[in-house]
Amino acid sequence: MHQQALSSPGIRVNTRKLRPSYDAAGKVERSRIFDLVDHSNANLVLVTAPAGYGKTTTLSQLYCQMRTAGRAACWLTVDASDDDLGRFTFYLRAALSSVLDEVDEPESAGSGLDGSTASSARMQQLLESLDLAEAPFVLFIDEFEEIGSTRVLQLVSEVVAALSPGQQIVLGSRHTPDLPLGRLRVSGRLLEIDADLLKFDREESRRYIAGRLPCALNEAELDTLQHRTDGWPAALQLAAAALTGRTDTAALLEGLAASSRNISDYLAEDVLARLPPRLCDFLLTTSLFDAFSPAMCDAALGVTDSRECIAATERDNLFLQRIDNDGPWYRYHPLFREFLGTQLRHSGVTPQRVATLQLNAARWLADHGRHFPAVPYALAAGDHALAATIMATRANDLVRVGQFDTVAKWVAAIPAAILATHPPLLIAGAYAATFLHRYGEASRLIELLPAQAQADEAIAAELVALRIMLCAWSDRLVEAFRIGESARANLAVMPPYVAGLIHNTLAYEAITLGRDIKAMQEIAAAKRLLEPIGAVHALNYSVSFEGAIALLQGEAKAARARFEGTLQAIIAGGHRYTTSTAIVAAHLAEALYEINEIDAAETLLIDYLPVIHDGCLPDHIIVAYRVLARIQAQRGQYAKALVTLDTLQDLGDVRSIPRISAASRIDKHRLALLAGDVAAAQRMAPLIADASVWQPSEGFSLYAENLDDPIVSDARQALVEGSVRAIIPRLQDAICEAGGHNRRRRVARLQCLLAQAFEVARRRPQALETLERALAQAEPGGMLRVFADEPWHLNELLRTLEDRKCAVSAGYLQHVHAAATKTEPIAPKGHPQDEAMRLSPKEGQILRLLAEGHSNKELARKLFVTENTVETHLRRIYGKLGIRSRTQAVARALELGLI
Incomplete structure (x- = not known):
């Protein structure tokens, strides 16, 4: 999507959604319910009942009462169009920004985020802001039954989980939402108010009727009304309407008592008839x-x-x-x-009359800028052409602000023949499908574009960008590279953003072919096009490719400095969460892991994994999940590591990207070998070796497989089983090939495995010579994990090198040895205490860094946050653990087994 489009209008705030729909004054006071909520420590108050039980009235009254009492309260009424992660997050921020300084108001125009992750980006920004907010507040969300999207429900679950004491969400819904209520109920964080509690008692019914009728009912009449309506507010309202102006009150109530029909139908028919x-x-x-x-x-x-x-x-x-x-x-x-x-x-x-009324409404709404409500009326009337015309006016704007679900639903409702006459809608639908990882649907929509539309210069440029993105995200990299190559001749006439994107694509191709000089030339060309137009996010790709080349060449320290500087600049520029930012974060986490800064790497991954999962390329997804699983395994959290790898495998299966699933299996294979479960590793080996997985990328050395591929997996198994004769020549050939492309990090990994193979084959001189050469070449670049992650027979060789003079510094040898020792599996610690369970992952990180003696300033630098944020986290840690100082924090962390 070209950069100029990013400034187009986005979601405009509908302020009526941010306050109760009508004044609660004059209604029957629900003091019983107010007292329940006011005295509850629950973070989630769930008000559920069928229609007619006064949920909205009750919530409106609670809202007013809390504001009168001086409590910070905000409101959000959702509707069907909010069943979309991008739109829901926008309005959630709009509501919370009125009561929390930490939450910024959403932008009324395009956010400037790259569309591929706008919704995930805003979600992460919101969760980060809530994590820092300490002030009490109450957020009311009404008509929550409109929400069915699993992505929106997951966000609400995470928001509830992030709430501190004194912070509440009050949900009004006709049915029980699919939220983790069991966990909240057990922990005492849930208050449930159902239909029985919402019913009027006899006194409330008396007050309600007395406020609406000129004459009071006698006790017998009131008993009849209370018994027949069972305190149902809707029925009481209908009864009041039916009784208004009547002189035969007793007759109506007698008929009401005798009727066996549904009470609402009985009363409504009586009202309507008069x-x-x-x-x-x-x-x-x-x-x-x-x-x-x-x-x-x-x-x-x-x-x-x-x-x-x-x-x-x-x-x-x-x-x-x-x-x-x-x-x-x-x-x-x-x-x-x-x-x-x-x-x-x-x-x-007649149906024709209904359709006419709906079409009239759709046209009037569209003419007055109300496109969202116009679309359902046009569809209900069966006028798909009108619906598509209305959709086309807003679809691109919705994509740019992350409302992918809405656009996808719109496009799915229109027949293909009509879609073909609306190229902008097809383009928007293809982008939305791509961002939602529905790659087959995106391809189908592109194919529907008529030749005449594809010849249009603007659409042709959009198509090039879209096809490259679609191919790259669906892991059809060879096809993406071909599109880039075929577009090279037209770069001079393309928009700068699209041309820059193509140069980035060609740079990535050169990297996979080991042509680093060519890659740097393409990166430089991309920068020349992107910098003048301020295309920050595309520039982030260029910079990340530069750092990736350094990492591939074994320059881990230089790569870390490159990525860290870029990420800090991005955050300072207000672009903390975007797809391109997440790619930089994934690379930085990998570089930090390589130089053995485990805590900092884990912090980044915890922060960015949702955005990486939703919007990054397969290579970055694989790297991020792999590093996180290895960190978890090092901490003895084997079950957690397997869950992480299962998530990665499921992601590959769902998105039909075999390479992602294979990468998960490679690391599961490694974990099984580390645990001594050779049989499990042997069962996985054929799946890893399946040639069909790797064939589409044959001839290209893809980034994620630079360190972990089938030959590395085979070598690990051979070392554990002790049968290394066949693997030695394969490793030697692979080392020659990697060296020819200047892939020194891969060379180091392969040499480490080869040295251990020589050791198993009882060729110790060759083993020591190979390992010493590998370590000497790796030391200047600061590589550690490339060796430490392969500890099969490594420690004995390292001890021997430490005891004799060699070309590697003693300090570096000790660091590698210590890291390799920690890689070996250790018995998992017992279940953490309740205090530890209450700590967030980031708070656990801070505790571990505290134990290393870091100052607040150093903590802020390592965690990529401000010192104020660090102080906020420390206050929370002290409160959760019941301590007052850093020393006590470290002692308690040791006691709980956190460090």
Whole structure:
């Protein structure tokens, strides 16, 4: 997607979603429920009941009461369009920013983030902000039944998990949401308010009826009403409407007591039967609309008296809710709307008349800039051409702000023949499908583009960028490289952003072919195009490729400095979470791991893994998960390491990328060997060696396989089994090939394995000579883990080298030896104490760094945060562990087995 598009309008804040839909004043006071919530320490208050139990009224009243009591409270009403991670995160930030200084207001225009990870980026920013927020607040989210997206539900789960004492989320929903309620219930962090609690008791029913009728009911009448309605607020409201203006109160209540029909239908029919025909017709036809205004109703119904009808409906208290205090927008209570819809279907209105009304509404909404609500009406009326036209006006903007789910749903609703007449919608749909990792769907949409559209210069440029991204993310790298090569001749006439992207692609190709000079030339060309237009994110790819070359060449210290400087500059520039930032973070974590700065590497991965998972290339995903699993294994967390590798394997299977699944198996194979489970390793070996996995990339040395590929896996197994005769010549050939491409890091790994193979073959002089040569070449670049991760027979050779004069410094030998010793499996420690369970991963990192004696300033540098953030985390650690000083923190961490 070209850079100029990033400044296009994004999500515009609809302020009516950020306050209760109507004033709770004058309603029956629900003091029982307020007391329950006010005295609860739960982080999540779940208010669930079917329609008609007054959830919204209760939440609105709680909101007002809490604000009156001086508590920081904010509000969010969700609707069907918010079932999208990008849009939901936007509005969640908008709500929380009103009560938390740590949460920034969302931008009303395009965020400047690269679209591929906008939703994940905002999610990570929000979670980071909440992690730092200590001030108490209450967030109300109403109509949560509209949320079904697993990605949105996961975000809400993580937000709840991040809440501190005094921070609450109150959810109103018609059904129980798919959140980890069991865990919250057991830990005492959940308060549940159901339909039984929401029912009016007899006194509340009395107050409700007394506030709406000119004359009070006697005790017997009140008993009849309470018994028949069972305190159901919706039924009481209908009863009040039915009783208004009647002189035969007793007759209605007698009929109510005798009727066996559904109480809401009984009362609603009575109310409807007493209305003037014009108002009755207005109610029935407007039940087709989720929300409406007088002007919209006039246009859709072809009338001029909508304002008067709405006013009469309000006066009669007929379940009409004003939903925008800044304008005349209304909606019916869902229960009443459902009843009206049933009556409309039985009234004899034709499907053609319904479709006409829906189309009129869709056109009016689209003409007045309300594209979101217009689309469902056009689809419901069966006018896919109109729906596609409306969608095309907003789809690209939605992609740029991360609303991929919405765009994907839109496009899925339109027949292929109509999509082909809307190239911008096809392009937007292909981007959304790519970002959602639905690669087959993205390819299908691209193929629907007619030749005439593909010849358009702007669309042709978009297609080149899109096809490269699609191929790269679906691991069809050879195809991506071919597209880049074929576009080379047209670079001069392409937009700078697309041309820069192509140069980056060609640089990546050169890296996989071992042509580093060529790669640096392509990177320089990309920078010349991207820097003048401020294409920060594409530039991050260029810089990350430079650092990757250094790491491949064995210059771990230089790579670390390169990546660290770049990441700090990105964060300082306000672009903490983007796809390209996550790529830099993945490389930096790898470099930190290589030089054995384990804690700093783990911190980065914990912070960035969700963005890496959602938006990075397969190579970076493999590297990130591999490093994290190895760190977990070193800490004795074998079950956690296997879960991490299972996640990686599942990711490869779901996205149909065999190389990702194979990389997981390679590391599971290694872990099995380290644990002494040779049989399990042998069962995995054929899957790793499957030639079909590696064939698509034949001739290219892909980044993630630079250190860990089938030959390395075979060598490990041979060393454990003691049968090394066949592996020695294979390792020697691989060393020659890697050396010819200046892949010194791979050479070091292979030489380490070869030295151990010589040792197993009882050729110790060759073993020592090979290992010494490898260590001497690796020491200047600071490489450690390339040796330490292969400890099969390494320590005995290292001890021998330490005892004699060699070309490697004693200090470096000791560092490698110590790291290799820690790599060997150790018995897992017992279950941590409750205090440890309450610590977040980042707090555990800080404790380990504290034990090493680092100052706050050093902690901030290693964790890539400010000193204020470090102090906030320290205060939380002290509070959770019941301590007051650094010394006590270290002592308690030792006691809990955290360090």
